[in-house]
Amino acid sequence: MKGMTLIVRNVAGLISGFVMMYGLYVVATGHLAPGGGFAGGVIIMAGVVMLVLAFGGDRAKALLDEKRCHVIDASGALVFAVVALLGLFLGGFFKNFLPVGKVHEFFSGGTILISNVAIGVKVAAGLVGIFLALIVATRQVMPKE
Amino acid sequence: MTIDLFILVLVAFMVVAGLIAVEASDLLSAVIAVGAAGFALSVIDLLLGAPDLAFPQVLVEVITVVLLIRMIMTRRDTSRQTPRDTLRTAAVLLAGGVFLVTAFLAAGGLGMTGNIPAFGDPLLAKDAHADAAGAPVLAEDPVGVSAQYLAGSASQTGAANTVMGILLDYRGYDTLGEATVIFVAILGGYVVLRKVGRKRGSEAQPS
Amino acid sequence: MGIAIYILAFACLLTGVYALVAKKNIVRIILGIAILEYAVNLLLVLVGYRRGGSAPILARGEAPAALAARAVDPLPQAMVLTSIVIGLSVTALAVAMAIRLYDKYGTFDMNDIRNLRG
Amino acid sequence: MKELVPLLVGIPLGTAFLIVILAHVRGLSRLTGLLATAVVAVNLLLGVWMCIAMHDGAAPAIWAGEWNGLGRPIGIELVCDGLARLMVVVINMVALAAIIFAASYMRRFTTVWLFHSLFLLMTGAMNGVVLSGDLFNMYVFIEVAAIASYGLVAFGTESEELEAAFKYLVLGVLASTFILVGITVLYSLTGHLNMAKMAEGLRRLPKPEGLSASPAVLLAAACLLGGLALKAAMVPFHAWLPDAHPSAPAPISAMLSGVLIKAAGVYALARIVFTVLGVNPYYANILIALGVLSMVVGMFLALGQWDLKRLLAYSSISQAGYIVLALGVAAEVLSRSPPDRAVAGLCLLGGLFHLFNHAAFKGLLFLSSGSIEQATGTRQLKQMGGLARQMPVTGFCCRVGALSIAGVPPFNGFFSKIIIIIALALAGRPILCAVAVGVAVGTLLMYVKVQRYVLEGAPTQRAVRESPWPMGVGMAILAVVCVLGGLAILPLKEYLFDPAGKVLLDSVTAAGRLAMGATP
Numbered sequence: 001m002k003g004m005t006l007i008v009r010n011v012a013g014l015i016s017g018f019v020m021m022y023g024l025y026v027v028a029t030g031h032l033a034p035g036g037g038f039a040g041g042v043i044i045m046a047g048v049v050m051l052v053l054a055f056g057g058d059r060a061k062a063l064l065d066e067k068r069c070h071v072i073d074a075s076g077a078l079v080f081a082v083v084a085l086l087g088l089f090l091g092g093f094f095k096n097f098l099p100v101g102k103v104h105e106f107f108s109g110g111t112i113l114i115s116n117v118a119i120g121v122k123v124a125a126g127l128v129g130i131f132l133a134l135i136v137a138t139r140q141v142m143p144k145e
Numbered sequence: 146m147t148i149d150l151f152i153l154v155l156v157a158f159m160v161v162a163g164l165i166a167v168e169a170s171d172l173l174s175a176v177i178a179v180g181a182a183g184f185a186l187s188v189i190d191l192l193l194g195a196p197d198l199a200f201p202q203v204l205v206e207v208i209t210v211v212l213l214i215r216m217i218m219t220r221r222d223t224s225r226q227t228p229r230d231t232l233r234t235a236a237v238l239l240a241g242g243v244f245l246v247t248a249f250l251a252a253g254g255l256g257m258t259g260n261i262p263a264f265g266d267p268l269l270a271k272d273a274h275a276d277a278a279g280a281p282v283l284a285e286d287p288v289g290v291s292a293q294y295l296a297g298s299a300s301q302t303g304a305a306n307t308v309m310g311i312l313l314d315y316r317g318y319d320t321l322g323e324a325t326v327i328f329v330a331i332l333g334g335y336v337v338l339r340k341v342g343r344k345r346g347s348e349a350q351p352s
Numbered sequence: 353m354g355i356a357i358y359i360l361a362f363a364c365l366l367t368g369v370y371a372l373v374a375k376k377n378i379v380r381i382i383l384g385i386a387i388l389e390y391a392v393n394l395l396l397v398l399v400g401y402r403r404g405g406s407a408p409i410l411a412r413g414e415a416p417a418a419l420a421a422r423a424v425d426p427l428p429q430a431m432v433l434t435s436i437v438i439g440l441s442v443t444a445l446a447v448a449m450a451i452r453l454y455d456k457y458g459t460f461d462m463n464d465i466r467n468l469r470g
Numbered sequence: 471m472k473e474l475v476p477l478l479v480g481i482p483l484g485t486a487f488l489i490v491i492l493a494h495v496r497g498l499s500r501l502t503g504l505l506a507t508a509v510v511a512v513n514l515l516l517g518v519w520m521c522i523a524m525h526d527g528a529a530p531a532i533w534a535g536e537w538n539g540l541g542r543p544i545g546i547e548l549v550c551d552g553l554a555r556l557m558v559v560v561i562n563m564v565a566l567a568a569i570i571f572a573a574s575y576m577r578r579f580t581t582v583w584l585f586h587s588l589f590l591l592m593t594g595a596m597n598g599v600v601l602s603g604d605l606f607n608m609y610v611f612i613e614v615a616a617i618a619s620y621g622l623v624a625f626g627t628e629s630e631e632l633e634a635a636f637k638y639l640v641l642g643v644l645a646s647t648f649i650l651v652g653i654t655v656l657y658s659l660t661g662h663l664n665m666a667k668m669a670e671g672l673r674r675l676p677k678p679e680g681l682s683a684s685p686a687v688l689l690a691a692a693c694l695l696g697g698l699a700l701k702a703a704m705v706p707f708h709a710w711l712p713d714a715h716p717s718a719p720a721p722i723s724a725m726l727s728g729v730l731i732k733a734a735g736v737y738a739l740a741r742i743v744f745t746v747l748g749v750n751p752y753y754a755n756i757l758i759a760l761g762v763l764s765m766v767v768g769m770f771l772a773l774g775q776w777d778l779k780r781l782l783a784y785s786s787i788s789q790a791g792y793i794v795l796a797l798g799v800a801a802e803v804l805s806r807s808p809p810d811r812a813v814a815g816l817c818l819l820g821g822l823f824h825l826f827n828h829a830a831f832k833g834l835l836f837l838s839s840g841s842i843e844q845a846t847g848t849r850q851l852k853q854m855g856g857l858a859r860q861m862p863v864t865g866f867c868c869r870v871g872a873l874s875i876a877g878v879p880p881f882n883g884f885f886s887k888i889i890i891i892i893a894l895a896l897a898g899r900p901i902l903c904a905v906a907v908g909v910a911v912g913t914l915l916m917y918v919k920v921q922r923y924v925l926e927g928a929p930t931q932r933a934v935r936e937s938p939w940p941m942g943v944g945m946a947i948l949a950v951v952c953v954l955g956g957l958a959i960l961p962l963k964e965y966l967f968d969p970a971g972k973v974l975l976d977s978v979t980a981a982g983r984l985a986m987g988a989t990p
Binding site: 248257287288290316319330334343 | 490534578
Binding site for chain 2: 390
């Protein structure tokens, strides 16, 4: 799948860095300001997909093919599940076992920060994977039944 | 009262956008109409004091429109206007009418008791409200549960954003389900988009 | 005024149901799914609104009790976040299926698909 | 014991995530099948052990995260009472048979690790539905199980399966949306999402004169019952089932018919009608109407089928109708002025026992139809014949399944149908009793036809070989359950069905609601 015109490619190259940085910010400050794991993950995904659409799917394939998306996606989900089950052994299911800091500090949410980052990674990787699959799938001709 | 007027106009805009999306002859304009409905919902979220929802709503809206346009652009739309099969449309409209009348009564239409609290006055208002002097009054035996979430979130979970506190700590089990939903949908996507489902020579003969 | 808002929200829900039930074009059905998700999210947000309430985020130096007195109901917001995620997942799966159906049958029209299936 | 309950959901989901990672590690990708089977086996053992350990005492209330506000626990409650334990055993029993069967059946499909991961997610989600005492949490897990089943139905990615999966997805989304609308209205009325507290809130709600419940409660009940009836494929909403189940791979159609329409449909209907909304004649009559319609229409549609899997799918609708009818009559008996607990208990026993049996023999029949389809390559009854000799193991299991669903005495189907018919008679509903007997006879005819065309007669195809051993073991597990189900009815009743029935019976009395974890 060939990329787009030169202008689009340059603009995308410039912008996507900032978009992904903003996405990381949204993921990290989930417990202080609106946003959080899911919204931040989607922003990061938008940044990556902008690159993929601008520079064409083939070059993106080399960088981040579906296999790697699978693994990152599943590992994000696994971290979240482990945080839940770990809480189980240190008290109740889903117990927030990390110390709860002062309210407006960065490390105030205990496991909230870890869960947010895990969900952010998971959503970003998963959606990028499905988007790559959808883009590639729409290109090739299916064997007619 | 102006907030109610804004909300009413925006919800009416959503309904109209929905109708356009359903009845528009050209698919592209239908997709754009749904995009407009999504953005209207995002503005409503902001007006109703829910920035945590407006954020992902806009993003999801953008992705849905991009996916749908991507799907439509590369394909001819061969669907001509199917003849109105009156029976099915009549049945849907009739059921819809009964549903709307019940909804009108349920929203406290004829002043019946025990219905959905009036817009802007949820059960939460009975549990935690500011008295005349502005000092917060928390009911001892609260009717609902969200007053306790608001009061306890900062101290118990340390999260300033109560919604995130609820999502990841109080009701973290829900979010485990939610994370699984995205995971399952993506796996489902891969299943459907595989090039070959069955190995050659083992085709299922349905007929 | 409040009742009119609720009635319009339920009307939006019915629009989605009408699109799902009466329309035969796959793309319109997916649009119907999106409208249904928006209508339910709208209802959830409307139910949690408190007149003059603001976002349930603790300002610096504010007492939690004061937050409880002024904030909008946060629980429906948590429910809507989960519902938005479910909506996106179902739409992505539906688009993936629609693409494969188009590749196999060459049309988006469910009636033609049923006839082609034979 | 209390800490082990969340493991029932945590382990399958965690392992499913693990499988996706393992599948990309070169050496370990063959392990996924073994891992999935081990996890389902562990779940089944856990479920059975919990049934035995907790069958007498009150169910422990487990709060996820043990948060408390103003002294009361808040957050999501996991309820592990009798009904939940029965469903956990049923789900994991059929899942174990299906996953063992899939070991060799899925060899004809590509990327099998996707199947194992989605299968575990669906099983874990169904455990989550059954264990949750929180209405919204149950909705989220119903959604996870449903989306996993959309993907699994379309696993063969052939044109017919994709079309069936898309129609199933569309109706599933419609049902889920109405369930969520119902939950929203109930939340706005009571301020709680916990089922026990919501029930208290609904009882305290003022009722307008004239109506038995306020319009908002009726709207919520209509949305919830409509959505769940669609998930349970009751007749007015059954359009998706006869396409989705036959086109799914055999272990998946066994899971869908045997367990998913029960865990996400019938179980949720029972929980909501008995516990949340409270038993009243309106809802009971709706359930009875749904049950009777499904039984009769499902049977007539099934009689006319010549495609084995479509016949089994229609017969699932009719058998699910039996269960809903039994629950409906139990609700109606309980809602009379002096609630007649003895008859209601019998109705519930019959309904729950039939739920257990139907999961076993319908799963068995779908597995054997998958084995037959793989060996003979066709699903048409007319093109089969004489398989009893050519495929002894599959033939025997298919005969056991057909006999027990038809209600032939030594097998379990007979006992549960007899209990339901007697309970209907005792409840003073002769018409329903006659309908139940009529449908039982119809089912008998249907499965005589199946045996006649599939097992007896001259073998029409030459090169028919018996399926590999994992498929035999999978079918044997369910065949043993069918046989033992009938004979070992007393221990089953004492450990599984009585605690489950007691949960539904007690939900009527206020005391019952408190026992279910709603602190005073």
